[in-house]
Amino acid sequence: MANKELWIKDFDRDTQEHPYQKNLSKISPVDKKSMIETGVDVSEKGRAGTFIQLDHSVVHAASLQKGLEVMNISDALKKYDWLKDYWWKAVAKDSDEYTILADKESRNGYFIRALPGVKAGYPIQSCLFLKKENLLQNVHNLIIAEEGSQLNIITGCTTASYVKKGAHIGISEFYIKKNATIKFTMIHNWAEEVMVRPRSKAIVEEGGMFLSNYVCLKPVNSIQMYPTATLVGEGATARFNSILYAHSGSHLDIGSRVILSKPNTKAEIIARAVTNGGTIITRGHLKGEAPSVKAHLECRGLILSPEGSILAIPELEGKGKDLEMSHEAAVGKIAKEEIEYLMTRGLSSEEAQAVIVRGFMDTAILGLPPELQKGIDDLVKSCQEEAL
Amino acid sequence: MLSIENLHIEVSGKKILDGVNLKIEKGVTSIMFGQNGSGKTSLVMAIMGFPEYKITKGKIIFKGKVINDLSIDERARLGIGILLQRPPTVRGVKMRQMIALASKASNKKFDVEKMASKLNMKEFLDRDLNLGFSGGEMKRSELLQLAAQSPDLLLLDEPESGVDLENIALIGDVINKLSGKDKSALIITHTGHILDYVNASRGCVLENKKVQCVGDPHDILNRIRKYGYKGCISCHRKEPEKIKAKN
Numbered sequence: 001m002a003n004k005e006l007w008i009k010d011f012d013r014d015t016q017e018h019p020y021q022k023n024l025s026k027i028s029p030v031d032k033k034s035m036i037e038t039g040v041d042v043s044e045k046g047r048a049g050t051f052i053q054l055d056h057s058v059v060h061a062a063s064l065q066k067g068l069e070v071m072n073i074s075d076a077l078k079k080y081d082w083l084k085d086y087w088w089k090a091v092a093k094d095s096d097e098y099t100i101l102a103d104k105e106s107r108n109g110y111f112i113r114a115l116p117g118v119k120a121g122y123p124i125q126s127c128l129f130l131k132k133e134n135l136l137q138n139v140h141n142l143i144i145a146e147e148g149s150q151l152n153i154i155t156g157c158t159t160a161s162y163v164k165k166g167a168h169i170g171i172s173e174f175y176i177k178k179n180a181t182i183k184f185t186m187i188h189n190w191a192e193e194v195m196v197r198p199r200s201k202a203i204v205e206e207g208g209m210f211l212s213n214y215v216c217l218k219p220v221n222s223i224q225m226y227p228t229a230t231l232v233g234e235g236a237t238a239r240f241n242s243i244l245y246a247h248s249g250s251h252l253d254i255g256s257r258v259i260l261s262k263p264n265t266k267a268e269i270i271a272r273a274v275t276n277g278g279t280i281i282t283r284g285h286l287k288g289e290a291p292s293v294k295a296h297l298e299c300r301g302l303i304l305s306p307e308g309s310i311l312a313i314p315e316l317e318g319k320g321k322d323l324e325m326s327h328e329a330a331v332g333k334i335a336k337e338e339i340e341y342l343m344t345r346g347l348s349s350e351e352a353q354a355v356i357v358r359g360f361m362d363t364a365i366l367g368l369p370p371e372l373q374k375g376i377d378d379l380v381k382s383c384q385e386e387a388l
Numbered sequence: 389m390l391s392i393e394n395l396h397i398e399v400s401g402k403k404i405l406d407g408v409n410l411k412i413e414k415g416v417t418s419i420m421f422g423q424n425g426s427g428k429t430s431l432v433m434a435i436m437g438f439p440e441y442k443i444t445k446g447k448i449i450f451k452g453k454v455i456n457d458l459s460i461d462e463r464a465r466l467g468i469g470i471l472l473q474r475p476p477t478v479r480g481v482k483m484r485q486m487i488a489l490a491s492k493a494s495n496k497k498f499d500v501e502k503m504a505s506k507l508n509m510k511e512f513l514d515r516d517l518n519l520g521f522s523g524g525e526m527k528r529s530e531l532l533q534l535a536a537q538s539p540d541l542l543l544l545d546e547p548e549s550g551v552d553l554e555n556i557a558l559i560g561d562v563i564n565k566l567s568g569k570d571k572s573a574l575i576i577t578h579t580g581h582i583l584d585y586v587n588a589s590r591g592c593v594l595e596n597k598k599v600q601c602v603g604d605p606h607d608i609l610n611r612i613r614k615y616g617y618k619g620c621i622s623c624h625r626k627e628p629e630k631i632k633a634k635n
Contacts, residue, residue, distance in 0.1 A: 344461075344464055346465050355481055358480070359516075362479065
């Protein structure tokens with residue numbers, strides 16, 4: 001299961017600029033459609049702000065709630081000198097060839113911040129969009145939830161319908177201050193020949209919470225990522241939930257890591273992986289370094305096609321006393337008993353299997369607000385219909 | 389409604405049933421008694437069409453049609469419904485969704501909330517099917533799904549097992565409603581408790597891989613209580629009237 005390497009030199013680095021759109025209704029209908037499929041609603045109904053980047057150009061960035069900031073990161077870095085204390089402080093710039101490239105020439109990305117005590121009523125939406133064939137999109141995002149604030153972000157990554165090949169490097173640094181919460185939901189809807197290398201780190205302070213949801217259901221060439229949350233304050237919490245569906249030809253190497261470095265911190269990693277012919281490596285790493293930490297890792301995999309493969313690598317690492325850490329992993333086929341059971345209610349064998357697979361990719365684990373839940377359920381349904 | 393003729397069943401090459409004959413008329417609820425391991429569950433699984441229960445000889449006739457070769461779902465859509473003794477957990481599939489699928493497959497309108505409320509299952513509607521359900525909750529969940537499915541023939545495998553006294557009357561009441569005048573039911577029991585709560589007019593005993601006697605279910609239960617299942621075996625193949633006369 002060798003990883004598909006992303007050869008930076010194979011992709012174009014430059015493209016034309018796209019104009020800023022103050023009014024979102026000006027976005028072309030076909031692009032709009034792709035955006036909707038990643039949970040981005042251009043009507044902004046039930047959203048607290050929007051960020052849209054096409055290729056290298058930020059075409060829209062605005063907050064709809066006082067106390068929330070949604071900006072182009074390039075503008076934010078100019079506006080706030082103090083951002084240098086956050087820039088490349090969670091992710092190390094020399095981590096690998098992708099972070100090195102991002103350090104040298106990242107092209108925009110978003111800055112999202114909640115001021116102290118501000119609770120976002122609705123989710124902020126963001127969309128990173130590949131419009132040009134064979135382009136390497138290279139963004140650096142910074143997200144800060146100040147003390148006592150709450151942020152809910154949904155970010156969709158997608159391509160124009162005609163784009164087949166491309167690459168995306170995304171650096172994301174999350175800072176969750178004392179008693180703040182970030183719920184971050186990322187949906188990847190790339191295309192068959194797109195290579196994706198996100199590099200994400202979150203620093204969570206005392207009593208803070210980082211909830212990260214990841215959904216990848218559409219065909220893609222390869223995605224490799226290992227987002228990591230470090231709990232640096234007592235009582236901090238991190239949760240990672242992933243729902244993965246690998247089509248034939250897709251290579252998904254997706255991990256989640258939580259470092260519990262202070263007492264009474266908690267972590268949970270849940271992954272649901274389904275392959276219909278592609279390869280999935282699902283990793284999880286929990287590292288307990290302080291007393292009275294609690295952490296659990298759960299991975300369930302379902303193989304629907306003889307060509308599909310799943311490698312589950314759960315790792316637990318405990319240092320010190322009074323730790324409570326556990327994991328469970330299971331990989332297999334759909335249970336015959338479950339199919340037959342549903343058939344007794346009048347469903348055909350095919351219908352029963354479809355219902356079971358959809359249930360397996362249970363979006364309820366994401367804990368989303370209703371305005372996002374339905375969109376993601378529809379995504380699961382359409383992905384499955386395509387696969388069948 | 390249902391007619392079983394000289395049915396032989398094998399599971400993994402092992403003979404489980406050896407020439408079962410049974411008739412259930414339209415509108416009749418029939419109780420099948422038998423010891424644990426006598427093959428009662430195998431019989432209803434074979435009627436429902438589970439492929440593991442292989443028919444090696446004989447016929448299952450439902451609504452005048454031989455259904456030996458039909459799949460489970462074809463039999464379900466023809467009007468057979470089953471309450472499983474130990475239904476599997478289906479993660480991520482919510483009970484509400486299952487009920488909707490069942491009523492859609494049978495093309496019948498169904499008031500979920502009303503029936504769920506009657507069966508004290510309202511709080512279970514948005515839970516994963518059978519995940520962490522107690523014995524009694526599973527039976528009520530099965531009945532709720534069956535109500536949505538509204539089959540013409542109900543196969544109920546030990547509907548009272550694991551159910552507390554308070555709920556057994558409720559379950560009996562719902563079974564009576566589901567097996568109304570044009571419908572039939574075959575209820576399996578080895579304790580016979582359910583008999584106090586359902587309107588059953590026929591009974592039979594399954595022992596030694598065959599149906600051993602047929603008659604009034606209350607008489608049969610009384611005899612089993614008096615003489616045990618051994619009594620049924622020793623008098624096997626005698627007419628029910630004669631059994632009565634002996635008492």
